[in-house]
Amino acid sequence: MNTIRYWLARLAASLLDTFAAITGLYYSKKYAAIVKRLGLRQQIAEDADDPGLIIIQIDGLAHEHLLQAMRRRRLPNIRRMLDRDEFTLSRWRCGLPSSTPAAQAGIMFGDNDDIPAFRWYDKPLRRSVVCKSPEIANQLQSHASRSNPGILSGGSSYVNMLDGGAARSLFTVSALRTQSFFEGVRGAGLLALFLLNPLRTFRVLYLVLKEYATDSLQRLSARIKGQSYLPVLSTFPFVRIVSNVILREIETFAVLVDVYRDVPAIYATYYGYDEIAHHFGVGSRAALQSLHDIDQRIGQIDRLLRAKLSRSYTLCVLSDHGLPPSQPFVARYGPPLGQYLSEKLGSGVFLVEHAGGEYDHMFQTRFLLDELKAVEQNLGPTATKVARRIRLLVQRRLRLSRELPEWDMERQQDVVVRSSGSLAHVYFNISNQRMDLSEISAAYPGLVVKLLAHEGIWLVIAREEKQTLIMAQEGILTLDAEGQAYTEGKHPLLGLPDPWHAAGQIRRIASFPQSGDLILLGAYDLDKDQVVCFERQWASHGGLGGSQDYPFIIYPQRLDWDLSHVRNSRDLYPFFARQRALVPEKKKRVGELT
Numbered sequence: 001m002n003t004i005r006y007w008l009a010r011l012a013a014s015l016l017d018t019f020a021a022i023t024g025l026y027y028s029k030k031y032a033a034i035v036k037r038l039g040l041r042q043q044i045a046e047d048a049d050d051p052g053l054i055i056i057q058i059d060g061l062a063h064e065h066l067l068q069a070m071r072r073r074r075l076p077n078i079r080r081m082l083d084r085d086e087f088t089l090s091r092w093r094c095g096l097p098s099s100t101p102a103a104q105a106g107i108m109f110g111d112n113d114d115i116p117a118f119r120w121y122d123k124p125l126r127r128s129v130v131c132k133s134p135e136i137a138n139q140l141q142s143h144a145s146r147s148n149p150g151i152l153s154g155g156s157s158y159v160n161m162l163d164g165g166a167a168r169s170l171f172t173v174s175a176l177r178t179q180s181f182f183e184g185v186r187g188a189g190l191l192a193l194f195l196l197n198p199l200r201t202f203r204v205l206y207l208v209l210k211e212y213a214t215d216s217l218q219r220l221s222a223r224i225k226g227q228s229y230l231p232v233l234s235t236f237p238f239v240r241i242v243s244n245v246i247l248r249e250i251e252t253f254a255v256l257v258d259v260y261r262d263v264p265a266i267y268a269t270y271y272g273y274d275e276i277a278h279h280f281g282v283g284s285r286a287a288l289q290s291l292h293d294i295d296q297r298i299g300q301i302d303r304l305l306r307a308k309l310s311r312s313y314t315l316c317v318l319s320d321h322g323l324p325p326s327q328p329f330v331a332r333y334g335p336p337l338g339q340y341l342s343e344k345l346g347s348g349v350f351l352v353e354h355a356g357g358e359y360d361h362m363f364q365t366r367f368l369l370d371e372l373k374a375v376e377q378n379l380g381p382t383a384t385k386v387a388r389r390i391r392l393l394v395q396r397r398l399r400l401s402r403e404l405p406e407w408d409m410e411r412q413q414d415v416v417v418r419s420s421g422s423l424a425h426v427y428f429n430i431s432n433q434r435m436d437l438s439e440i441s442a443a444y445p446g447l448v449v450k451l452l453a454h455e456g457i458w459l460v461i462a463r464e465e466k467q468t469l470i471m472a473q474e475g476i477l478t479l480d481a482e483g484q485a486y487t488e489g490k491h492p493l494l495g496l497p498d499p500w501h502a503a504g505q506i507r508r509i510a511s512f513p514q515s516g517d518l519i520l521l522g523a524y525d526l527d528k529d530q531v532v533c534f535e536r537q538w539a540s541h542g543g544l545g546g547s548q549d550y551p552f553i554i555y556p557q558r559l560d561w562d563l564s565h566v567r568n569s570r571d572l573y574p575f576f577a578r579q580r581a582l583v584p585e586k587k588k589r590v591g592e593l594t
Contacts, residue, residue, distance in 0.1 A: 081302060
């Protein structure tokens with residue numbers, strides 16, 4: 001019996017070796033032809049014996065939702081990778097803001113300071129800022145790369161916000177001057193390139209048609225069933241086809257070619273799940289199908305790596321943030337946040353106007369404080385604590401300096417709201433400078449209390465000199481410059497698993513020069529893991545609370561990484577930098593509470 005088992009084992013091993021040899025020969029011939037047609041060449045580097053690094057990002061997939069998708073058998077290739085006992089799955093914290101630009105700046109360069117959200121407003125220049133602009137993304141990368149080298153130095157970047165210092169890129173927002181992946185292909189050469197694999201070409205065409213039909217059917221089904229969905233947008237089917245089919249297929253192709261070429265570092269992001277989940281929700285059939293399709297491409301990459309045509313690679317699969325279910329503010333409460341704010345601005349500052357159009361150099365203190373006292377008297381016992389604290393701050397400021405700040409009162413109604421998921425920055429253009437809470441309350445008496453009274457708004461965050469004030473309906477948490485904290489009323493962050501970590505993240509973005517005069521966070525339901533979103537999305541991110549705070553990472557077990565101290569995406573940089581033999585410089589950070 002033992003002899004039979006021995007020979008059966010020898011036969012199975014021989015068959016596997018033969019299959020691997022045939023597969024390797026096939027891949028070698030196939031990618032040699034493709035590389036030649038692309039005008040590329042296989043890299044020969046001094047570090048060819050060192051493992052390369054491949055990072056595959058599934059945008060927006062929370063650790064919790066990854067586990068759910070595996071239980072529903074939507075991620076069979078990732079499941080098999082973990083079952084081989086070669087990889088470890090871990091949860092990590094992305095920090096605030098929970099957005100792709102901040103996450104990628106932290107992962108790629110170890111520095112995501114001064115990125116307050118996906119969208120914000122530059123008060124001195126009076127211009128709106130959005131990270132998907134190539135100019136802005138390039139500025140963010142220049143800022144992030146000041147201290148540390150990018151982890152993609154000499155490598156490739158595909159479908160990212162930042163390029164991580166890559167030598168070659170494709171569909172990367174910040175990469176304005178790097179070499180393009182397809183720049184060696186001219187005219188009919190691109191057609192010939194796809195004809196090298198006609199099955200892939202026809203597959204892409206089939207997937208495009210299927211995606212368009214699926215989008216139409218899913219929206220129709222949601223309408224019939226009365227389910228939450230976004231209105232049919234004229235551009236969304238096109239956006240869905242681009243992100244969920246065309247970019248996915250091209251970047252997978254590019255990664256496979258780069259593996260054959262021995263490229264030392266590759267970072268590719270699959271955006272399809274994030275885009276579709278925003279519109280249909282994280283548990284929707286559309287989002288799960290997108291995950292399944294991404295999983296198939298990760299399986300292709302994993303199979304090529306195991307064929308060992310080139311150097312060995314360290315493969316990591318991760319996400320940049322999660323996506324909790326959301327209720328759009330406008331769908332639940334009526335007017336959008338900006339309109340609601342404009343309705344609550346009130347009569348403004350109590351000032352005396354001269355005939356020449358100039359204002360008195362003294363606050364009408366008595367009237368202002370009487371207004372704030374009236375607001376305080378009309379509130380319940382818990383909210384009164386917040387209103388009283390604001391009144392005392394204004395009173396203190398008036399005692400210290402009775403000169404009118406350099407305000408342009410003609411712009412009193414000029415208020416800018418920049419929303420990114422459940423996070424919003426509010427800017428008051430009566431001043432070009434960042435305004436303290438006492439100044440805001442002097443200019444707009446009662447506004448902060450009215451905001452806190454809205455059930456769709458969880459937190460209002462403001463600055464007062466060197467202090468950060470985190471306000472909720474039932475209490476205030478004050479954090480000073482020395483890291484000391486004290487609470488009036490109920491701690492506003494007690495519903496979170498780690499309130500002091502959240503407080504440190506809030507204080508950090510509140511310190512950024514271009515953060516809003518006020519920072520708002522949408523309501524968070526701990527039991528439902530649901531947030532109120534200031535955009536029209538049914539799953540969102542950008543703010544704080546729930547699964548958006550906890551992405552995942554899959555990495556080789558041999559690395560034996562301890563991720564328990566990762567509190568922000570920038571804390572992942574040293575792990576990847578060590579894989580590339582990069583030594584990050586130490587720099588002073590804005591402190592976090594422990």
